[in-house]
Amino acid sequence: MTRKGSVQQQARHALLGLSDERVVQMYETMMLARRYDERGQLLQRAGKVNFHISGITQEPSQVAMAFAMDLDKDYFLPYYRDYGFVLAVGMTVKELMLSLFAKGEDPNSAGRQMPGHFGHKRLRIVTGSSPVTTQVPHAVGIALAAKMRGDRSVSLVSFGEGSSNQGDFHEGCNFAGVHKLPVIFVCQNNGYAISVPMSKQSAGRISDRALGYGFPGIRVDGNDPLEVYRVFKEAHERAIAGEGPTLVEIMTYRVTPHSTSDNDMAYRTKEEVDLHKAKDAVPAFRAYLTEHGLWSDEREQELQTRLRAMIDEATTYAERAPFQPVEDAFRYVYAEVSVHGEGR
Numbered sequence: 001m002t003r004k005g006s007v008q009q010q011a012r013h014a015l016l017g018l019s020d021e022r023v024v025q026m027y028e029t030m031m032l033a034r035r036y037d038e039r040g041q042l043l044q045r046a047g048k049v050n051f052h053i054s055g056i057t058q059e060p061s062q063v064a065m066a067f068a069m070d071l072d073k074d075y076f077l078p079y080y081r082d083y084g085f086v087l088a089v090g091m092t093v094k095e096l097m098l099s100l101f102a103k104g105e106d107p108n109s110a111g112r113q114m115p116g117h118f119g120h121k122r123l124r125i126v127t128g129s130s131p132v133t134t135q136v137p138h139a140v141g142i143a144l145a146a147k148m149r150g151d152r153s154v155s156l157v158s159f160g161e162g163s164s165n166q167g168d169f170h171e172g173c174n175f176a177g178v179h180k181l182p183v184i185f186v187c188q189n190n191g192y193a194i195s196v197p198m199s200k201q202s203a204g205r206i207s208d209r210a211l212g213y214g215f216p217g218i219r220v221d222g223n224d225p226l227e228v229y230r231v232f233k234e235a236h237e238r239a240i241a242g243e244g245p246t247l248v249e250i251m252t253y254r255v256t257p258h259s260t261s262d263n264d265m266a267y268r269t270k271e272e273v274d275l276h277k278a279k280d281a282v283p284a285f286r287a288y289l290t291e292h293g294l295w296s297d298e299r300e301q302e303l304q305t306r307l308r309a310m311i312d313e314a315t316t317y318a319e320r321a322p323f324q325p326v327e328d329a330f331r332y333v334y335a336e337v338s339v340h341g342e343g344r
Contacts, residue, residue, distance in 0.1 A: 016230050018067075020294050026063050026088075026225065027289055028303060030282050033059040033084035035307045036093050039315060040100055040115070044260045048319065049100050053116045054256035055081030058188060060281040061222035061250045062158075063088045065186065068232035069156060075124045075142045077135040077157040080116030081188070081254075085158065090123045093310055097318035104324035111324050133163040136172035136185070143181035143245075154239040158186040161249075162193025164206045173247065177213035180244035184235045185210075187247065188222070190254035195267040207249035215245045222252035223281040253279075 013023045033055070040052040055062065062084030069076070071089055078085050083096065095107050102111035108119045109127070119127030126142070128135055139157035146153045163169055164187050176183050187206050191198050210217025216238075220231045228250065235246035253276040257264040264273075289295035 012226055016226060016233070018226075018229065022067065023226075024289060024294055026067055027282075027285050027295070029063045029088050030059045030084060030225075030285065031303060032093065032307055032310075033063070033087050034282060035304075035311055036087070036096060037083055039311050041256075041260065043100065043315070049102075049115075051114060051260060052100065053080050053114075053259040054254075055083050057255050057276070057280055057282075058190060058222065058252050059084035060225040060285060061188070061220075061228045061252060064225035064228035065156070065232040065248075065250075068229050068236055069154070070236070071123075073151070073153040074236075075126060075139070075146075075153060075155040077126045077139045077142075077155065078118050078128065079132075079135070079158045079160060079163075079188070080114075080118075080128070081160075081190075082116075082118065082158055086118050086120075086123075086125060089125065091118070091120060091125070092314075094314040094317055095120070097314040098321060101318040101321065102323065103318055103321040104328070105321055110328070112329070133159055133166035133168040135159065136163070136168045137175075139183050139185075140172040140176045140181060143176060143183035143239075144179060146182055147179070152240055154182045154184060154236055156184045156186060158188060160193060161187055161189040161191075161198060161201065161206055162196065163187075164209070165193075165201060170209075173210065173213040173215075173245070176245040177210075177215050180215075180242065182239035182242075183245045184232065184239060185245060185247040187249045188252055189249050190252045192254055192258070192264075192268075194258045194262065195264075197268075205249065207247055210245075210247035213245075215247065217247040217249065219249045219251060222250040223279055223284065225281060225285055 037054050037056050041054060043049045044052040058081055062082055066085045066088030076089055098106040099108045100115045104110050108117060114130065117128045117130065118125050126138060135157050136159065139155040142155040173185060189198065189206060193201055205219060207217035207219040218231055220228050222228065231248055235248060238244065238246055255273050255277050286295060
């Protein structure tokens with residue numbers, strides 16, 4: 001590589017408005033999400049937890065889109081693989097572990113919901129539900145409220161490519177397009193809707209569907225987190241400026257089974273999975289930082305030691321934490337009647 005080319009590449013994150021400290025923080029968050037995800041799989045295989053759903057190799061794009069958002073004002077409606085995203089907007093590994101172990105302190109649902117169904121009031125992460133795509137019209141409603149109130153906030157909603165074939169997606173896009181709402185629709189196209197490949201789901205680009213609803217649709221390489229950041233930064237600026245929604249299709253790949261209950265070798269080959277594992281953007285981003293003097297083997301060793309200790313501590317805490325009391329498990333499910341027969 002020529003010196004001129006090296007200088008141009010070195011300046012790439014700075015040209016996007018990202019400081020050296022911020023891109024390093026992006027990498028550390030990607031790695032934190034990776035190590036948490038790996039621990040979740042191990043805990044399930046060891047019989048410590050009942051279920052885990054993985055987002056491995058999707059972390060770089062998830063972290064990048066979070067870094068483009070306003071963490072003090074925006075609202076977030078992630079989907080069940082979004083560990084990198086929720087960690088980047090402020091959730092902790094301990095909170096994720098409490099959810100994984102279904103304990104009472106779990107801020108997502110007090111252990112009532114499956115892992116990966118995020119909800120955090122303080123961070124404006126809106127509670128997700130098990131039926132896929134239901135979060136899309138919710139995000140549109142939040143964006144409508146922001147426009148009516150004059151708030152300078154954006155709602156971001158994330159989903160898989162299988163969800164883009166649900167009615168909720170189309171209804172949400174249509175309404176948001178008509179009213180020019182400040183919402184970003186994020187399709188994380190990882191190639192499979194459980195066992196159904198993209199080739200059997202749609203004959204066209206998902207991002208092209210935005211044209212029918214009157215707003216931009218952009219396809220971006222999920223293995224290029226800096227480009228993902230640029231796309232989301234522009235989408236956020238459009239929304240704040242009153243120019244309406246954006247649909248972003250992130251091209252990625254699900255290298256793990258759909259969940260720990262899935263046998264993915266029944267519908268794809270190991271060779272296909274290994275091909276995409278070789279494109280993992282986490283070590284590639286580390287190489288970018290190292291090339292420009294922002295990272296080193298020593299810093300990597302320190303990071304891995306720190307993350308191991310953090311995840312070990314969170315695992316131990318969550319495993320020992322109490323479950324929700326039985327009497328509380330029925331609260332907010334059925335109408336409560338006082339001793340005088342009055343409902344509340």
